[in-house]
Amino acid sequence: MKERIEQLAAGEVLVKKPELDFSPAYLEGRVEAGTVQNKELVIRVRNRVPFKGFFYSTNERVKIETKQAAGQSAAVLFEINTIDLKSGDEITGAVVVVGNAGEQKIEYHYSVGEASGQKAMPHTLTEFGAFYLENPSQARHLFVSDKFKELDFMKDQVQRTALYEGLLEGSSEHQALEAFAVAMELKKPVQLTVQAKTLSFTEEELPQDGIELVVTASTWGWFAAQIKADVPWLIFPQKKITSRDFSNQQGVLTAFADVAKMHNGRNTAHVQIETPMQTLEVCIQVNRDYKGKNTKNALRSDGRPSKAVVRYLYHLLLAYLNESHEETEIFSQMDQCLEENMKKYPASSGLFLYRVWLLAKQERIDEAKKLLAWYSSNLTRISTKRQQEEYLMTLYLQWELTKKEHDKKEAALAALELQKQTDSLVASLVWLMTERDLSDAEKLRQCERLYRIYGAKPIIYAYAAKICRENPDEIRRTGEFWIQLLSYMLRYSCLTAALAKQYLTLPLAGIENAQLLYHVMKRMYRSCKDKQVLTLICSALIRMGKTSPAYAYWFELGIAQEINLTGLNDAFMTSICDQILDRELPNSILLYYSFKNDLDNHTRLNLYTYILEHFPKESDMYQAYEPQMDEFAIRQLLDGRINAKLVPLYDNWLSPSLIDENLGHVLTTLLFSKQITTTLPYAKKVVVHYAQLRPEQSVRINGGEVCIPVYANDAAILFEDAYGNRYADPDMKTVLLMYREELAAVCRQKVPEQLMLMIKESDDFYTKPFANQENLQLAKQLLEKAEVTRSFKHVLTERMVEYCYFHEEQTRELDAWLVSLNPGELTKKTRVYLIELCILRGYSKEAFEYVSAYGSDGISPDLLLKMTVRRITETLYEYSETLITLCVRLLQAEQVHETLLRYLCMHYVGPTQDMYNLLCAAYDAKADSKDLAARVVTQMLFTGKIDHLEEAYEISKKSHCVSGKLDRAVLVVRCHESLMKESVLSQEMQDTLEQLLIEQQDLPEVFSLAILQQYSRQKELSEKSRHLCEQLLYAYCAKGIYMKCFHGLKDIIELPHQMEGRIIVQWNGTPDCHVWLRGELIPRGKKVTYEMQEIYPGIYTAGVFLFPDEMVQISVRCGDGDEEKEVKEVLLDPSSCYCREGSIYGEIQKLIELERKENYDQWKAECAKAIRNREAAKELYVLL
Template identity: 25%
Template sequence: MRKKINQLAKGSIEEVQARIRLSEKTLNATVPCGQSAAGRISLSSENGIPFRGLAYSDDERVELLQDAFAGQQVTLNYVVHGEDEKEDTVLQGHFSLVTNTGDIELPYRFIIGQSAGLDTPLPASLPELAQLADTQPELVHQLYVTGAFAQFPFLRDDSLKALLAALKDSPDSRLAQEEFLVACGAKQPVKLTVQTTPISVFFKDSISRGELLIRRSGSGYCVITTTASALFIRLPRERWTSADFKENELRIPVYFMAEHLHAGRNLGEVLINTGREEFRIPVTVVPERTADPEQQRARQLRRARLQLSRSMVTLYAGQDPPYNIESLTMKHLEACEAGREPEVAEKLLRAELCRETRRRAEEKETLEQIRAEVQRNRMEKVTQYLWFLYLEEEMEKGDRLSDSFLRLLYRLKDEEAGRVELLPLLMRCDSEWAEHPDKCFLRIRELFRRGQFPLILKLETVKLLNNNPDLLTELDSFTLQLLTFGARFNCWKKAVADTARDLLVREKAFRPGCERLALLLVRCFPDKEMLTALLTVLLRREKPSPRYLEWYEKGIREDVRLAELYEYYLTALPDDYDGDIPQMVQLYYTYNSPRSRSAQRSLYRYILTHYEPDTQMYRLYEKQIQTYAMDQLLLGNVRDSETIFYEKMFIPQVLDSRMAVVLAEYVYTMHLTLSNRSIDKIQVLYGELKEPFVYPVRDGEAYIPVFTPRCRLLFLDKNGDRYVQSVFRRKKLMEASCELMETLRRLAPGSLPFKLLQCQKAIKGELNEWEARDLVQRFTEWNELSEAYREKLIFSLVRRRNLGTAENAALLKELRRSPYLDAQAGALLAESLLLQGDDEAAAEMVRRFGYRHFDTGLLLRLMNRLIRTRGYSFDKNTYNGVLSLYRRDVWDSVTLTYLCRHFNGSTEDMRVLLERAENGEAVPYDLPERLLGQMLFTGETRRIEWVVEQYLKENQAPKAPNRVLLHAYAVDRCERYFCRGESIPDNIFAYLASWALAEKKPVQLPDLCQIALTRYYADKETLTPEETSLAKTFLYHLYDKGLLFAYQEKLGRFFPLPDELGDKTLIEYRGREEEPVRIAFRILPQEEEKEPRTSEMPHIFRGIYVKPVLVFADEVLEYTIYRSDDPDRTPLRQGRLPGGVSAGVNRFASLNRLIDKAAKGEEGWQEELEELGKRDVILQEYFPLV
């Protein structure tokens, strides 16, 4: 702007200006509520000439990111701030573009409303939303996904907002939308009915199938998950939705895979989860196929061998075998041999069993059957041969074995010592082994460590140990396994059991094998000593196990005196135990409490439930129970089993602040038992709080505090899906009395449930002065509250009563410090502060929240005070407030003066402001100067003379007028006067004359000003000597520069003109510089028969073309002017000029005029002729022709 004014002051005027084109004539857009939106304005020059300027917005909510621009193509970015605006707010105004080619106004209209791109109006009520969801589900889903639900005016409930925010994290947006519609009451949930009839299938094919049937009632979206519990059950997929239903039925095929089926009944189940409920469908599949005979025989053989092994153990080593054990053993042996020819080893086993059961005839027959084969293979199978000989010798001679057999056995003993089958035979026949049982026992231990410990050897070892119990000296892996084997089948004699008992007691650390051995021994020998040993082993466990509770109880009944027995007994008691605790245990802990929490809980709960407070036992335990209850409470232990302690122990008289903080939450805790086991988390959503509380679900149970009835529960399953409803049972953990609740409020006012209660009372306007002030002071400490709820709370406190009164001054002071005030509450608070006269505090509210919510009268009053207090200095918020009032036609002299000092905008707006300032008796400061400069920059010069008049008023100009600005103004007026033919005030010519005289040389005045001033002088009747001198100086200066114009001929009346001006007629044409013209002319009558002469018409100045032609008084000049590039020579102007039209101006015309006067006898022509001669002599002397 300054550059253009400086150029203008020097007489330089832009002859061709840019033609600016806007990309849009008006701006219209929808801005999502609570968000901001960006846009841009594109400007370009149509003729390629650069332009420059400034940009302004008439609403601070529509922010221009650039305030200046320049170039041939310009992009201006803007942001529409809709964050703090309500839905349906319309931001209507315009951008003012102040350019060097003029002012441009670009109107805009921005609507704060639903998301852009949605043409359908948002539903205005729940019924409309429900109808839309039923008729246009895709549109509703689009509204949900784009966040338009948050804009619904009927869904402004805080808890619904919290639920909407929580559901956004759901992986299935359609399910989340369905759950929200159900939660807000827009629709009923989809009801699913599952057919729970068990599936039973008689399998025939390689793949068979069953079917699950689910029926649906109601419209909407639903999700079903199905899982199988067994490998032989296969489902097509896991997840099903409402799209899979056909005519409100979903039939899910269930396939059964042959490769995973076993013979007999295959049991499994299909789990169906609908989100709200869980169903288990039992599945039974029986394959129709005959087992392979070989496999069937193999299974029967395995079963028979197992039964044979067990009966052999009882037969050989059992201490109290049944009467029919012999027949059972032979029966199992026959089962092993059924359907095939027994091998030699199996027949030897039959012979051995016949020997043991004294069936000699059968034994002899069996040996005869295998004699030949044993003899034939005696070298390869030496062990079988020796066993055969042993059985034959023993059958014939009894214990007196033949020397030949013994020699053979001794000879082969060393050679075949590595054979484990030989050792039992040696133990029976070799006297050396019989005389040295310790050596035999060590040999067996070595074989065990090598992994060679067959059943027959085990049986011989059991016999050995029963006969020599002193061999048992330690409990290593060998002896522990051997003792467990024998105890399992009741093979041990009392001496061995006692030795094992002593070894168990001497053990220092817990070993799982010892625990099993002790349990087997105590069942075989149920005496007190063995029970003591078992309890000793069990007490070595790190913690007691409930499965041993019966042994703990038995030990206490039999008065086993072991440390920790009572502790383990109490710890092992289940939570729902309702039996009796022995009296001795109750008395034992009257002076020292149990160490573990579980033991304390079991004992103390028994005392509380079985004794009255006035009994001696109750009093003995009362202090312990109080300590336990307080410790559990401070640890945050939330369980059903703890409730009785809190109810009995925590009476108002014993509570302190620490206990009250924890107990305050416990009294609101609920115990939920869910039927849907896939739910693993529960979110508790409070509209008042920032974040939801998340609680785990374990085994279908959860403990959740519920502080307000308006909170909402959100159930999360293992897939991440979220449901607002589920099937569950709810139970409150603790019923608190009114007295207890009042004590908790007093001791723990900062506890979350009481915070929320106090906030609800504040919103309802039920707080007194002190409570309200205390609430405001605590806001900064309550980080749990959401920002929206804080603003709502503050607003309720602000509007609760007339805060402008003196008694509420303290509360006002606290409220205005709160960081959670919103714009509406801040406006109310500022009005109250203003009524109290606290302008600075009210101004602080204006700075924080703007001015749009203020009453105009109070805001004007505040702005007036602030402006005067701050000495009219600039402040953005004060400026915006004053400007807002001004645009609503609310002002006074102070605010007008303030705007005059700081306002910038379009030229028209600034001019109107100056007019109002003049009429409103305001001080315009430098507004006239800024306005004048902007008018000269843009060319918008309506009432510019009046603006200059205001600028030049001495009492309104804080400084001397800017000469450059006035020069530029004068040049601009001269251009309009001479080039455009507009009339301008005479005082401008006076200013031009003074300006010229002030310069060192008058001709330093810009050429345009010289032209305008000489033109003005040419039209005057008379000139003063000073004016004549300036006119003559300027004329000859312009003549020397070739600036010849038709008006200059008129100046010949005041002083001699140059010959070219004095003798010739000037034809002047005003057109456009970029469109050159030619002239065709001829002088009549002498050139009447000739073609007109043509020549280029010289361009003199800013589109003015001048052609000088010599024409005498009796001649007529005929001419036609046309464009140079026009082949048709279409006339732009044409006409005839008679000679002498400028009579009295050039010499020829003067002479002709004097001759006419002499011929007519008129007087005075002699004097004129004499004067003309003198003037001609002077011209020839001082201005000789070249």
């Protein structure tokens, strides 16, 4: 600027200016919300004239980083601040370039939105659902990012936020997104179906590439399913399928069948496809062909009969031993079977021996002896065990036929010898039947021994049963053998009444194998409804601990028949525990438990619920139960247990007066407990997620129902499966079990510090401002709790600042807390509250720091002015860019203050018009403007924006802040403007110019031209002015420099002779142009051309000499050749030409007049007279 002022002071008004190009010519685009982004404006000079200038922005959100630049090019860096702006906002304004090229504005228009190249963020749930459908991958990335909670449809949605956060705590991001979409009703849950539920193959039909199961999904979206098979021969390489395995909502599962692991015949596999919502079952059958051998009626290699024949004869023998049928009938069937099969199997020794035994029993002794003798004679070889057993049987049958002691002894010795040699059941039985020294008791013990050795052999049971029937006193109840023996006798109907009576009279102590006994007694009770049998049944069940509902029938029968059995009542109550409320209890049971309360808690609860439902409070039964019910309720309550059945017990005795601090802690949990029922089949755990608290609460779920406290109305209730995936169940049912406002009020008094109560009290803090001081104190306490989430603390902080703002006088104690806040974590609205609070309470430094960091949008102009003035005073008018911005903004809002104006006058630099407005405001307010006036004038001169130069210069003179060079520069510019616009100078300027021109030499030429133009408009001049005018005019004319205004001086002074006969044509235009006149003389029609002289930058003149009888139509043209253009057209008339009396031009005019009148004699005389004057001739020559 200094250089430019020196140029102007030297008279160089019209200097060559740089011609600028801007890239881009218009600043526009999209900027991302909530960011600070850098941009660049490039300036280049076209005409090689160096550029010098400064840069400003008209919008405070666009901050210029490059304050000034010089040279042939410059990169103007600026940053755009979109913090606190949202998508859809706009930033408009201009970058103002103030420099030697003048002042220029490059406008900008930026729209705020998502980053360029990214898909626009969804603003509604519907848009998000469409986004999820269109691009699931990007939707998932958005869902798990921090930006998701900042979307419009998530802001201030507490329950939605809790649901979102809770779902993300699960093990699968995909499942969390799907569950969120389903919960928000953006889509239906995915249901799977299979094309075929049963697939059948033969071994040959099994596909080589595997068995394919086609699964179809009902809709789009994420899902995952587990694949299970119940057989080892069916193998699924893929144990889990997800939506990624599907195309067009259809997928294929491949299973491979391992034939080597199959059995012969039909092989059936059940495949389960399990999702959290459903279970699909597919049956796969593979038939493996196998032709087995039919051995039922086949002849065996050793000649023995078929197994069917042997089994039939064996059953007939048992029937005989058991005495279960008529003997003659049994013998008849034996005869028939032996007669048929002995012919078929003549080599079967077993059939011959069986025949001998049968003849002996039929008392056909002779026939039996003959047959046995024949058989014995043919028995030549006795080497194998089977042959030895056959030989032993011949000895036994010999004794049966003869009944001789010798034969009996021989058979017994042979049996004993065979037992020593080999393990033979036949030998053991023969020995038992032939040993004479064994009692019945000893024989039964031997049968028990054989049972332990050979297992459950019917022949052993049959022999033992025969002994018991013959001697009932020998039967025993203890031991597995005896129970099995009893079972055998019941099964084959060989239990006599005497034997059963003896069995039931045995003592109960020491019963073993209760399970077996129970089943035997059940069978026995069906045949005889005996009380003792029922006692044994109940005793066995109690001993086994069988108290499930399936056994309640027996306990109820026992109670009805008044069985005296320890534990019977308890077993009965346990067995009907879950059915107590659905049936009528016997009075004996009710009376029994009115004095005894050792049942388990679950049974007691159902019993007490039965009493409450069936007996009024005034009844004797209720009175009998009331003490133990109250005791039970207190214990359960102190243990923190809650369910729908406990609530009536609690309500029955609980009153506000009983609540103390200890009970209050427990009761708080119970009051807000909800019974939650879900339809999700695979839910293993219910999770309650609060937006306000961490950690979340969870309880394992059993049978689709659970009780858990839920303190906030906006808590998210979620369900988790065994794999950690989480779901929301829109169809779940919730019931608040025992909430009573009077109890809750007492709890709030007794345990005000209980966190969950505090959360409950703050339930509406998300949506409503604080109603009173109590809300404020509650929020303060919650802020100190570590369990409270950061997001909820943010809400509490917002509400507290808001309350402090509207209750400024009542919240002075929170000043320190307010000042300690981080405004960056607050919303824009709350931040404005905080800044205004700081201003009101005198924290101008903190308020100023917040404004510097986050801007002043939304702040009251009055408070902003108060803070700005205070801050200026505190910093002793130290320069601050933020303060400058605030002062300008306040001034634009007509918030005028002397301190503000003084500060701006000291430091503000900006566009010329803005600086001039500031100067005017400071002048009108009589504020100390410092050197602002001089700076404004200087900038006007530097940029060429001189619309208000006069006014600004006048103020600067009054402020005494001008210098000699600045005065000279202003004077030059004013003279230049007067010349170019042909305007009038003030008398003061005229006097100044006259004094300068008289006293000084080498002044700018503009002064001389301007004063001459000024004189031409005046009717008279003083002597001093006239002398100066003549001096200047004659000098210019001597140089051949003419101006149109010179003709205006003819009435004031005598013009030089050079002015005679001249018409002066003048055009004010652009400096350094080629300008000429082109016209045609009238009436001669001669073409004439005159070149115009640039006597001053931008002022072109030409003196056209015309005779009195000539006129010329002249056009002023600018340019060269084809590019010339007409800028002015005039008609030149010689009647206006200046002519002195007696001058040569006057003589010529006379000659022309004489010629016109054809007075040639006088014309000649006058010519001769003129020629005689040499000087005149010389002048005439020049002119002609």
